[in-house]
Amino acid sequence: MPKQGYHHGNLRAALVEATLALIAEKGPQGFTMAEAAKLAGVSAAAPYRHFEGREELIAEVARQGYTLFGDLLEYAYDDGQPTPLAAFLAVGHAYLAFARKHPGHYIAMFEAGVDPGANRALAQAADRAQQVLYRAAEALSARIPADRRPPPAMFAAHIWAISHGIVELYARGKPGARSPFTAEELLESGVGIYLRGLGVLDMDC
Incomplete structure (x- = not known):
């Protein structure tokens, strides 16, 4: 207590x-x-x-959340995945798992209006988590010709947006009942469509 x-x-x-x-x-x-x-x-x-006030208290919750989030993403990405695609999907699954297991932290991080740059410690924790996704995106997009390859930050932002949308609509609380598919199935199919559009995956993959 x-x-x-x-x-x-x-x-x-x-x-x-x-x-x-x-x-x-x-x-x-x-x-x-x-x-x-x-x-x-x-x-x-x-x-x-x-x-000093509630905003600073929520920012501390967000900082702790980003630290946990970074730990989970790093573990998922570095856990001996056989291919860049498997590692990338592992990071996505870790995102969903974090949102389910740590709803208070997740809300403080993404839905409370907290500026990730509000203080140095918060900015560092947020950047560390984002860098895991950037590394995963860079490794996965390496097979795309350089002249058609999106910047890793953009690639990562697109996947982050897909993941966040799935969390908001289907992975937290009762709204998850809206879909006959699991959040993991939605994530994998959404990422697959995106990667085929970039030419990372063949159409029959």
Whole structure:
């Protein structure tokens, strides 16, 4: 419980834990700093010892989320995948898994309006996660002739957009019932269509 964490001298962690629960329940704009303090078992004034306000608290949740996200993506990409395509899809699956397992972090990162450049630590954590996807995109697009090859950042952004759309529509909560296909099936088919359009995959692949 957050209150127990506070009594052991870890007020900052207790507030983050409380904020994660509130974000998952009410959304990033649906709670106040006082509610986070109450859930953490401290006075309304106590959070200001560590955070200037709710936005800074949410930014810390986002920073921790990007750190976890980067760890998961790096593990997925470096886990001995046999081909660049397999490694790329593993990163996509890791994206879906993160959104399901860490909804509070995911919302703070992508739906709370937090600027990834709000502070140096947050920017570094966000960039590290993005670099994994850039590396995967660069390796996969290497077979495309240079004059037709999109920049890795653009390639990665397209796949990120596909993944994010699938998460929002089909991978989190009740909206997932809208599709007769799993989020993983949607991701793989969407990536396959995109890669065929670029000439990375043959039409019969």
